[in-house]
Amino acid sequence: MKCKLIAAAVAGTLAAGPALADLVIPDLSYRTGPYAAGGTPFSDGYQDYFNLLNARDGGIGGEPIRVIECETGYNTEKGVECYESTKGEGALIYQPLSTGITYQLIPKATVDQIPLHTMGYGRTSAANGEVFNWVFNYPANYWDAASVMVNYLLEENGGSLEGKTLALLYHNSAYGKEPIRTLEDLSKLHGFELKQLAVDHPGQEQKSQWLQIRRERPDYVLMWGWGVMNQVAVQEAANINFPMENFIGNWWAGAEHDVTPAGEAANGYKSLNMNRVSDLPVFGEIKSLVHDAGNAAGDGSNLGSVLYTRGMYAAMLASEAIANAQEISGVSDITAAQMREGMATLNITNARMEELGMAAIGPEFSVSCQDHGGNGLGIVQQWNAIDKTWVALTDYIAPDDSVTGPLIKEDSAAFAAENNITPGCL
Amino acid sequence: MSADFLYGIEVLINGLMAGVLYALVALGFVLIYKASGIFNYAQGVMALFGALTLTGIMSGQVPFAHLINATFGTHIHNFGWNVPALGAIALTLVVMVCFAWMVQKFVFRHLVGQEPIILFMATIGLAYFLEGMGDLMWGSDIKKLDVGLPQGGSRWVEDITAGLGGDDFYGFFIDKLDMVATLVAAILVISLVMFSQYTKQGRAMRAVADDHQAALSVGISLNYIWILVWSLAGLVALVAGIMWGAKSGVQFSLSLIALKALPVLMLGGFTSIPGAIVGGLIIGVGEKLFEYLIGAPFLGGATENWFAYVLALIFLVFRPQGLFGEKIIERV
Known part of the structure; x- marks a missing residue:
């Protein structure tokens, strides 16, 4: 009996072991803890798209996709543990959805030669592909976001921000501090005053910051927030009667759950977005082939929300890079190095997005060995609290590359010098 | 009066009100520590769990819906009814009392006589269990909490004080929710003091707090008293959860409000209800004034979290038992 049990256990272990032909995609998610409200919809969208490809197409290029979910709780140490425990499975790409985890994984992934995709977060200067060979942050980064915000405000103010005051309300962390350099340079260029307000x-608790805003009456408040900071900020802005149309969050401060707790008081709040939110045909396919088949990553309630859409968009960009890598290498069962090649030569077109059932979900862009950052476009959207929908106010707005470009060059050069990296393409 | 001076007064008033909210969380810690010597690490999570349960009941959410659906392939999420706020608060209190009974029955009854560090570790386990249970029962999405509390600054106060300091002074900003929280906290503290002074159960609670072996010898049931104390801590946690949840929506970061209570406890002492209140007020005013006068202008801001602990540490150096804590006398 004992022997039978051991044999069954061994057989079970072998059966449960990694199927080497799979395309392995770890999902470093956070469905628990203080940031779960943001992590859950993103992860749902990320996984559901891969599940759709498995259900509809049998994977990518005939290879099934195996998603390995690992809970990080948005905790950097746990994120690193997740990376270490999954990289041996043949991981092709990591999408950590955390700037803190990204900073820890950059040196590790570079040594292990596994690509990191930090979409709109992480280390901004990773856009320089000659220094960060294994890190990609397309289609846009934080410095793009800061520049897009300022360009939008320039447009709103007849091309001049001279004499205006912009307050940056930011999460007091590596993430929140990312846009400061860009905004400081932009303030010199456009003649506006920049006030910085850190939130721990x-x-x-943000009473002090909002009392300061009430006292100093800046013309605009820009927000780099995440998690509960966003909901409290929107409520506090409403409390002091700050005009919501002058309050703009970045793309991590513009989901439904950021505004719904404040109810109608949040009406008019604006945020950036790197992807459009609309009723895409692909949602119908996900509903019928994934959710109705009982293979949804979550409970299905997040389908179509801002962060669900972004997670799905991230999965689409990963799957397109896989298909590209398969085409370049001529094999379907690609390695992480081949995946990197697929990402470095990725070309996203409107025609392709339409073909995938997600027309204009993002801007057209292409990636190169030198440029891992895409073109940095973003839209401005506004919350309609009556209809409970985000309404796109603008088309895709371009950042000011003449400001962000030198900053990226400078920061990446410093990183290369610190780490003895000789810049160049692989 | 200059506008700067008046804004300083405004910061002070808002600091006092923030202090009341900190004190609300600290009260729960004090109740349990006083009666049983347990530092309840789970107090913040109890506030979260109470608020989650309240919003779940109010919106008619089916508890464990995700688990039920995943197991049985069903698609149930909602009972299809809404419960009025007062009814939902009453039902949530019943849940908190059941929780208190379960904590006593399944955890602390088996740990009687153990070292304080063991009891503390048990509450850490309890915190993680309760957080997971909250997630499993009600989901991790952010829930709007609307029990009819007012939001926003008081326009009346703003209007009558506008102009006191010239054109640069826009009137005092006082959050209506903070005013309600202050009132509720005052009622809660008076009720708790009256309960402990003038009721049989309250006197029994105080007897257990003074010497539980002596209390046992005169026929007081420790089991009953500890369930009562955990229930009261559950009530305080629910009130704190409502006040904080009304500001930010009910979400899992609510459990971190416990961090705001620690400096209050260090300052006010772990065994004094007035200490929790006074400690909360000192921390609230101290951190807000420091941020206004020094933190924001000279240190880049975001000083409140660490300054609260610095303030508490300064008090600790001169009075280790806290402002109102019982004096520690070790006889050898």
Whole structure:
């Protein structure tokens, strides 16, 4: 009996072991803890798209996709543990959805030669592909976001921000501090005054910052927030009667759950977005082939929300890079190095997005060995609290590359010098 | 009066009100520590769990829906009814009392006589269990909490004080929710003091707090008293959860409000209800004034979290038992 049990256990272990032909995609998710409200919809969208490809197409290029979910709780140490425990499975790409985890994984992934995709977060200067060979942050980064915000405000103010005051309300962390250099340069260029207001983690208490805003009456408040900081900020802005149309969050401060707790008081709040939110045909396919088949990553309630859409968009970009890598290498069962090649030569077109059932979900862009950052476009959207929908106010707005470009060059050169990296393409 | 001076007064008033909210969380810690010597690490999570349960009941959410659906392939999420706020608060209190009974029955009854560090570790386990249970029962999405509390600054106060300091002064900003929280906290503290002074159960609670072996010898049931104390801590946690949840929506970061209570406890002492209140007020005013006068202008801001602990540490150096804590006398 004992022998039978051991044999069954061994057989079970072998059966449960990694199927080497799979395309392995770890999902470093956070469905628990203070940031779960943001992590859950993103992860749902990320996984559901891969599940759709498995259900509809049998994977990518005939290879099934195996998603390995690992809970990080948005905790950097746990994120690194997740990376270490999954990289041996043949991981092709990591999408950590955390700037803190990204900073820890950059040196590790570079040594292990596994690509990191930090979409709109992480280390901004990773856009320089000659220094960060294994890190990609397309289609846009934080410095793009800061520049897009300022360009939008320039447009709103007849091309001049001279004499205006912009307050940056930011999460007091590596993430929140990312746009400061860009905004400082932009303030010199456009003649506006920049005031910085830091909010400590988690951001549950912001009375001091909002009293300061009430006293100093800046023309605009820009927000780099995440988690509870966003909901409290929107409520506090409403409390002091700050005009919501002059309050703009970045793309991590513009989901439904950031505004719904404040109810109708949040009406008019604006945020950036790197992807459009609309009723895409692909959602119908996900509903019928994934959710109705009982293979949804979550409970299905997040389908179509801002962060669900972004997670799905991230999965689409990963799957397109896989298909590209398969085409370049001529094999379907690609390696992480081949995946990197697929990402470095990725070309996303409107025609392709339409073909995938997600027309204009993002801008057209292409990636190169030198440029891992895409073109940095973003839209401005506004919350309609009556209809409970985000309404796109603008088309895709371009950042000011003449400001962000030198900053990226400078920061990446410093990183290369610190780490003895000789810049160049692989 | 200059506008700067008046804004300083405004910061002070808002600091006092923030202090009341900190004190609300600290009260729960004090109740349990006083009666049983347990530092309840789970107090913040109890506030979260109470608020989650309240919003779940109010919106008619089916508890464990995700688990039920995954197991049985069903698609149930909602009972299809809404419960009025007062009814939902009453039902949530019943849940908190059941929780208190379960904590006593399944955890602390088996740990009687153990070292304080063991009891503390048990509450850490309890915190993680309760957080997971909350997630499993009600989901991790952010829930709007609307029990009819007012939001926003008081326009009346703003209007009558506008102009006191010239054109640069826009009137005092006082959050209506903070005013309600202050009132509720005052009622809660008076009720708790009256309960402990003038009721049989309250006197029994105080007897257990003074010497539980002596209390046992005169026929007081420790089991009953500890369930009562955990229930009261559950009530305080629910009130704190409502006040904080009304500001930010009910979400899992609510459990971190416990961090705001620690400096209050260090300052006010772990065994004094007035200490929790006064400690909360000192921390609230101290951190807000420091941020206004020094933190924001000279240190880049975001000083409140660490300054609260610095303030508490300064008090600790001169009075280790806290402002109102019982004096520690070790006889050898």
